[in-house]
Amino acid sequence: MGLGRLTGIYGALALVVQLVLIARLPWVEVRLGMDRLTAWHRWSGFWVLWLLIAHVVFITLGYARQDGSPLVSEIGTLVFDTEDVLIATLAMALLIAVGITSARLARRRMRYETWHVVHLLAYLAIVLGFLHQVTIGHDFVTTAVGRAYWWTLYGLALGAVALSRIGVPLLRNLRHQLRVEAVVRESADVVTIWIGGRDLHKLPARAGQFFLWRFATRWWEAHPYSLSAMPQGQHLRITVKALGDGSAWLQRIRPGTRVFAEGPYGAFTAERRTRRHVLLVAGGVGVTPIRALLEEFAQRRDDIVVIYRAREPVLAREMDAIARWCGARLHVVTGPADAQGMISALVRDVRRRDVYVCGPPGLTQAVRQTLDQLGVPESQCHFERFAFAA
Structure with missing residues (x-):
């Protein structure tokens, strides 16, 4: 049981690290670069998965030994008769799905859009897993200090994600009102898209950086494209090759389309x-x-x-x-x-x-x-x- 609790605690801490890495905090990202953050995120993600799998295995074995029950019977009791373990099981299943689709072999066979949607399920898994901690987690149940520690830790990490990935991009897009101004064909499968807006000279973008771009007609898809011209304060410019369904669709985008951008990202400056x-x-x-x-x-x-x-x-x-x-x-x-x-x-x-x-x-x-x-x-x-x- 002790080993099960220990792997659960370290798994939860590793999840917090994951949240901080994907928050893309500007003062962290500019110094380390997106490549390094992405590598650390990938490496720590697999540690999260193995620690939580070990947590499930050791906790189940511990309860089976404590109750003197067969292992299969104990699994059923934990999942269906113990408060909030069912949602923890769902969270574990979601994390396994994210882990499998993050493996290099799987990613090579998947469309970027599909991989991205599956990857977003990690947020749901983190919330469900935290609810499980709140209800029956040893630190939550036994000590007020433990409750304050974990609420603060997860609150700060989720707050960083909400601020950096949602709050700041939302405010910037409301301020700059980005729209497609022109589309120039460079070759049979490459187009350059000129994007205009208000007060672009106040946007902290540098040559060599990239944004995650969303276009109003397919707002649910986010695509990482680097700027293909040095920002001059009047326009932003990207050049896109048709490599998948999303980028192929951008070959036909029309001037006037509303654009939403998250970033800038990258230390390649x-x-x-x-x-x-x-x-x-x-x-x-x-x-x-x-x-x-x-x-x-x-x-x-x-x-x-x-x-x-x-x-x-x-x-x-x-x-x-x-x-x-x-x-x-x-x-x-x-x-x-x-x-x-x-x-x-x-x-x-x-x-x-x-x-x-x-x-x-x-x-x-x-x-x-x-x-x-x-x-x-x-x-x-x-x-x-x-x-x-x-």
Whole structure:
């Protein structure tokens, strides 16, 4: 029984950590970056699942031993005859569903929209599990200090989520009144969407960051897209490739559509730079934050080299125009090339540069290994994942 209570307590604490990580608190997210927070969230999520499964197993075995009942009979008694254990069982089932769909193999086979909806069930599971704690949790039942501790802990964590994920975005959208102003086709499956609104110069967005975007005609879907141009105070711009049902639908969005944005998020900004010499590496649609960063670095007149690898290089003309204006060196690679050979041949002074990389996981990993082999210090390497995640 003691082991069951202990794993339950640690599982509950790990759930609170999960809430804080997904709250995306600005002062935390800007310093650590969304990639690191997402990795920690994923790692701690599986610990939550295993701790709570252990809690269920040990508690059930403990009660069965205490009552002298067969294990199957004890399970039925706990679930159907003990107050609020049924809702705790439902919470456990929801968390298992979230855990299974978060496994890499499952995520590769799921639409982003489906994964996102299933993932939201974790909030319901946390509330149901907490109700179970309130009713029969040892700390709640036996001590006022324990009750105050857990109410405060969960209250602060849920309050952080409500403020950062609901309150601030709601106030910002009421203030800025975002709408689609224009849609420009870049290729057969890529469009650039210009978004206007009020007082956009007061929106704390930087080149390299992204928002979670919702469009009024399909408000239930949230899509993470990076800004594809440096925010200038009049417009926000995203460039979207048709990779799934949601992004395919955005190819046909009409001007005037109301837009809701949550963010900005991401630490993939010029603030991470440690020196004036910069290398920007983009792959595929990962070019969007790289193009925005190029614009910001160009205004600073930094020493810039850009490598853009893609089969169909969208935004290449824009990047070429910016590069010509500021004297940057732009290399567009459309054929096969290994990362080490590409960087070694095109950027011989890479060790003295800050390197920003955004692209598919395969390219990002190859570039990371290459930079390590070439002796580029880790403090000069900045990455943004471009993968199936939220």
